[in-house]
Amino acid sequence: MPFVVILSGARNLSCSFWSSVCAFALVLVLVAPAPARATIRYDVSLAHPERHQFHVTMTVPVTSPWTFVQMPAWNALYQIRDFGARVTDFRASDAANNSLPVRRLDKGTWQIDTYSHGSAISGLRIQYTTFWDDPGPFDTQLNSDHAFINLAMILCYVPERRGEDDVVHFTDVPRDWRTAVELLPDKASPDKSAPSGAAFDTPNFVAPNYDALVDAPVEIGQFEEWSFTGGTQGAGRTIRVVYHGERVDHDALTHMLSQIVNYETGMMGGAPFPEYTFFLHVGPNYGGGGMEHANCTAISVDSFAQLMNVSAHEFFHLWNVKRIRPQTLEPVDYTREMYTRALWFAEGVTSTYAAYTLVRTGLWSHAQFLADLGQQINELESRPARAWQSAEESSLDTWLDKYSLYNRPEFSISYYNKGQLLGVALDILIRDATDNRASLDDVMRRMNREYAERGRFYDDSADVERAVEEVVRDEAVGEAEPGSAPNAVPGTEPNGEANPGVGAGPRAGSTFADFFRRYVSGTDEMPFADLLARAGLTLGMLSQSKASAVQGVPQVYYVQEAPGATERQLRIRNGIVQGTTDAGVGRPAAVR
């Protein structure tokens, strides 16, 4: 079972584990199950951090005449960034330090002759240097202030041995720095404590395979660290905060994070992690954004105010994308683009749940929730590309995000943005089709059971559609009234917008196929007025001259509560903002 170990960074490890005397020099270590054996070892020197160079020594058991070594072309962002371009002075030698022939095969692959004089050499040692000084959760940085490391950016792998155990070990760490990483320290690792005042070595950290190794970012520096107990289902879990940056009110931050953690674990029916860490960088020098990992997230924002929405989004990722994961992203191919149509769901619906979490916990008012919804509609409607690029195509084309031209409104939409709106639309339609007895929450829980808990991957939009259908069908059983739709919608609304594709609902035998065809894989205009009306909301419109702008986008549309909402519309509206359904009297959806 994973757990958190706090280790002394610079002193004798055996005597100072839990000592408050050494609390100033702690190493936070989050752990995963211990691998059975270690095969590939990485020693990473942080000497002279001001030079921004990691000096990596990789030790590989030799099993064939040739050993191929690769550096990933991408990680963290869906962008080819060719980390091999940062590698210099790549060399190989045997255990006796005799150099071995190395041949570069392509931008990220080296071939090493590991068979000489008729037999395999022993103790292949590869050495290289890689330069990183880029801030933020999607990058890696080494400077006089700290190191933040996405390990896939600095560690090569042996392609056919990615599934084997790994050991990583940091050396020449400045004496007053600490280390936080979600990897298990190898209990057998020797004590490499340095004399007082000198740089130190961390313990050996182990991972069961390369993919797990590089899903554990590392922070080394002078950070604040504290923890709280979170999670409402069963035993609480330890939530760690590793904080680097501007002064922060620990209590306020802990309160905000605990509300997010408690709501999302409650809604999803439990915490799928033994422990979880928020790696937070707050200030103008750390870049911006959040990156999800299996048992932690790395978030960098300019100010405390921005932390809330990003934290709610990243924490929900521990289900949606990390565990409820599309087959198209597995197994990871680090050398080239992996094309997926699922990011509207994996990212966009994660944003739906960030907003839901904030309003359902009271971190946002209802007015803030509706303002955000209106802002999302304005963002989509401001992009001419919505007429020809679908949410699925936007997912596929994410690899073009690195081109500034592509990000213009005429060239692309955002799968975050349209996906968030598709999530709200599906929620409203599920509630409408089941008389508010089921919701999108049930879809997330069903996919968690079907895929995450069974170790299976889902087939992009097709399996999302299937889960929606099943949730609605289950609630409709026994309620069928052939020919009488719960909220039949004519083909065209008075405002001229087409019906959303499932107006007749499951009781009349229709399905969500039309919805997915038109708005997920297709580019029909989303019928916001009709959708919102089903939830007792209206879509208002201002003239361009009266509309204010948010991040350059004129806020022409706005969402408000409909004054004359019916009892049914009110139940759906309240269900969305409170996270409840009418499936059981007084029974919140969260415990279903």
Ligand SMILES: [Zn+2]
């Ligand atoms: Zn995300």
